[in-house]
Amino acid sequence: MKLSDGVEQAIHSVTMLSGLSADGVLSAAALAEFHGVSPSYLLKHLQALSGAGIVQTLPGPKGGYRLARPPEKVTLLDIVLAVEGAGPAFRCNEIRRRGPNPLPAHLLTKPCGINAAMLRAEQAYRAELRRVSIADILADVGAMDDGTIVARGCAFLDIHERKSGSKA
Structure with missing residues (x-):
C-alpha cells in the first residue's frame, strides 16, 4: 500500500500545530516553508483536515490554522x-x-477469498493507526530528542506564529 505524500505532510503539519499557544495560528505558507513542501499541495491537505474537524481555519490577515481538538484526540x-x-x-x-472461462455462478456465492484477506489486513492496519495519537508521536519524539527538534520548532514558531485574538 502506498500513501500519498500528503499524508506525511498532514501528519507533520498537525504535529507542528500542536505546539501553538492557545490563541496561536500558523499560515499554510509558514507550514509549507517549515516542511519545504509546495504551499498549494499542502493547502489542499489542510483543507481536507479542516473538513474532517482535525484543524480549525481562521480567516483574515491574522488567520491561519490550529488544531480543532487536543493532540491526544487526533489519531x-x-x-x-x-x-x-x-x-x-x-x-x-x-x-x-x-x-474467457469465468467461474460458474454457483462458485461465486461467497465473497472472494482474496478480497476477504485484503480487508482483514486493512482492518489490522487501520486498528494500528487508530491506536496512535499525535500526542503519542510527540511523546516518542520527546523521548529521543536531545533538544534539537524542540528548539527548531520553537524558533520557527517564535517567528511565524500569529495571535488570532480568539481562543479555540
Whole structure:
C-alpha cells in the first residue's frame, strides 16, 4: 500500500500545530516553508483536515490554522482518512467473473477469498493507526530528542506564529 505524500505532510503539519499557544495560528505558507513542501499541495491537505474537524481555519490577515481538538484526540487514522478518503485501499472488481472461462455462478456465492484477506489486513492496519495519537508521536519524539527538534520548532514558531485574538 502506498500513501500519498500528503499524508506525511498532514501528519507533520498537525504535529507542528500542536505546539501553538492557545490563541496561536500558523499560515499554510509558514507550514509549507517549515516542511519545504509546495504551499498549494499542502493547502489542499489542510483543507481536507479542516473538513474532517482535525484543524480549525481562521480567516483574515491574522488567520491561519490550529488544531480543532487536543493532540491526544487526533489519531493517525483520522489524518490518513482525511487525506486519502475513507474507501478501502483494496477494491475487489470480481475478476473471477471475467475472462474467457469465468467461474460458474454457483462458485461465486461467497465473497472472494482474496478480497476477504485484503480487508482483514486493512482492518489490522487501520486498528494500528487508530491506536496512535499525535500526542503519542510527540511523546516518542520527546523521548529521543536531545533538544534539537524542540528548539527548531520553537524558533520557527517564535517567528511565524500569529495571535488570532480568539481562543479555540
